[in-house]
Structure formats: C-alpha cells, structure tokens
Amino acid sequence: MKINEDYSDIERQIKDLGQFLETCTDKNQYYSAASSFGILNYLYCLRYGNEFVSGEVADNITRKGMELYQEILENEKSVFLRNKQFHKDTFFENFFGPSSSFLKVCRGSYLKKMKSSEKTKLKTGEDKEILEAFFKESFPEGSDILGELLERGHLFKFFDEDDEFSSSNGFMTFNRCDNAANVFLKDDVCSLSSLVTLVHELGHVYDFSDSVRTFTDEEKARYALGPYAEVMSSYYQQLFLDYLINNGIRTKEATVAFFELYSSFFYNLDNALLLSLVSDDEYRLIVGSDFKKREVISLLRKSSLAEDYDFDDNYAWTVMSGTKEIGYSYGILLSNMLIDGSISKDDWFSLRAKEFDSSSLTSIGFSKDKANKCLVKKMDTFMKK
Ligand SMILES: [Zn+2]
DSSP, rough: OOOOOOOHHHHHHHHHHHHHHHHOOOOHHHHHHHHHHHHHHHHHHHSSSOOOOSSSHHHHHHHHHHHHHHHHHHHHHHHHHHTHHHHHHHHHHHHHHHHHOOOOOOOOHHHHHHHHTTOOOOOHHHHHHHHHHHHHHOOOHHHHHHHHHHHHHHEEEOOOTTOTTTTTTTEEEEEEETTTEEESSSSSSSSSHHHHHHHHHHHHHHHHHHHHHHSOHHHHHHHTTTTTTTHHHHHHHHHEEEEHHHSSSSHHHHHHHHHHHHHHHHHHHHHHHHHSSSOOOHHHHHHHTEEEEEHHHHHHHHHHHTTTOOOOOOTSSEOOOOOOOOHHHHHHHHHHHHTTTSOHHHHHHHHTTTTOOHHHHHHHTTOOOHHHHHHHHHHHHHOOO
16 A cells, blocks of 8 residues: 655645635634644655744744634633533442453553564565455445545655654544645554554544534644544444454454453543543643643542542653543444444434533433443453354
8 A cells, every 4th residue: 555655645635725824713713724734844844854834924823723712721620620420430330340351461461462463474465455445344435435545645654763753653644724634654554563554543533534624623622632533533433443354364463453442542531531530720730731641649648539540650751641541541432333323324423513411421322331331242252253
C-alpha cells in the first residue's frame, strides 16, 4: 500500500485553511479550521524542521484557536463534573470488575515475550488481501474510505524523530474546508500492527465523514474534544481483531495487538478513575494543564477523597490530558456494547452529537453493570481461545 511521504498537498491545505481563517467570523467554524491548521503546520514542521506558515499570521491563528479551545474545554469540564458520580461508578465497576487473570496477562511478561514476534513483515499484497476480506465481512464502507484516501494521496507517513507522539502510531485529522480526512501513520503499512492502526483511523474517518453531514457547527467543534470520539474507531479496531483471530489470520500478532489494546484501555481506565476521584477544583486545574500522573496521585493522597483506593504507580511519570483518558475508556466500553448488541448502532448514532450526559447514555441502554458484563464476556471469550 502506498503511503505518501510527499507533503505538497499538506502545504496546499495549510494555505487554503489560512485563507479561510482570514475572513471566517463564525467561532465554531474558526475553531475547527484553526485546529486542522495547527496540526498540519506542526506535522509539516516535524517533517522539514520549520513550519510552513510562521510569524504573525500563525501566531494570530494559534492565539485565537487556543482561546476557543479553552472555551470548549471549560464547557466539557462542566458537563463531566455534572455527571461525575455516574462516571466514577462506571470507572470503578469496570476497573475492579474484570478478571484478574486477564489483567495479569495485560501487564505480564507473556506480552513482552510475544511482542518480539509482532513486527513480522507482511508478504507483498497481503495487506490488501486481509483488508478487502475484512471490509467485505464487517466494514463495507471501509473499502471506499481507504480507496478515496489513497486516490487523494491522503494516507501520509509522519516523521517523529524525537518521538513526541511516541504513544501514538497513527492519527487522523479532518480538514473541514476540504471535507476530507488526512490519515497519518508512523510506520509503512508493512506489519499487522500497522494494519490494526490503519483500521482504527479508518473508523475515525467513517465517524467524522458522517458527523460533518449531520452535526451543527457547534457539535462539530466539540466532538473531537469530547468523550465519544473514540467509539467508532475502537469499534472497527475490535471487529478487525475479532475477524483475524476467528479466522486464524496472523493469530499470534493479532493476539499481541488485542492485549496491547486492552493494556492501554486499563491504563486509561485507571487514569479516568483518578480524574473522577479528585475534587472539582482540582479536576478543573488538571484538565489540559500537562499534570503528571504522579502529581494527581499526590493530590489524592493529601485529600480524604480516596482513602480506600490503592493507587497504581505504574506510568507515574506520564502526562495526563484529562480528556483522552475518559474518551478512550468510554471508547472501549461503548464499542464493546455495540459489538455485543446491547446498544443498537442507530441509537448510538443518534446520541453521538449530544452532550456527555448520564441520562442520554442511560436512554440508549448504557449502565455500568451492562458495560461490565460485556467487558467480562469479551475477556472470557478471548481467554478461552
Ligand atoms: Zn483514535
């Protein structure tokens, strides 16, 4: 599969977005375009060592974009805090509910041993063959989405020598001027793990392409920041892993990818739980401020809010975003329920644009117990294989 290393179309997009922003007066449209502008300019800089647009123009866009970002973020914080008890119960139930044997595998040496086999190169044409069969069975839209990305040359490689994005093997940014997505992958599509990343990103493209048709500008602006943005990507990623394992395709590598997904899920769930345990003022302070996990734990140790919680000091040096942890946690919980059929896809699609609210989640059949039941079922089925 051809991954694009030529950024001339990125230059074109940055130019177009810059022009659009010069005259844009709607704040939601401005925010959406400014975030695409910022991300593409930053990626361009990683590639060539300097930004494509710099100086006063870039500074103005960044400043105005950041102001709008803070405004949206403040609103997201308030919505979370209004539903804090609901989230705390959900995170608690699902972090302590699952089987300890599964957790052990996620954190154990078995995974490390298996990881060494992960990067086996796919044979020529094997990537396409695997994807086409999967699209046919579980993701019919995926074929067209990938076709369009390749045709536009929008499947890019990203260059990250200092590993700033080290936790991320890929991501997607939707350019709302173009109404088209750009997908960036760290590796060439030559191993199974890079195929898994690609399918996750295609899930984002599918979700966003649909949301730009049906959402208002305000809903579009907050969607990427909100907690629902990881559901469709996790959904297709999990369906893909199920497909590989059920059909005996690259089973060993697919198993590693499965455990990696769940290791990162439990890591995020632990962090999400911490965020739901701190006081409201501390939560407002932490979100978006580059707090380290260690600092959040020490805040909690000082207060009496979490006396009976045994803190996991793993990854204490990592930075907490305050929003991603919650998004990735709900991403897995909700996508599991979609796969299981305990939430219908239509109901989910009608909920997506709404605020992250306990009553709307409950209205489509979500509860902490049902989420936990699906999670345990998933792990049990997997462990049997
Ligand atoms: Zn994602």
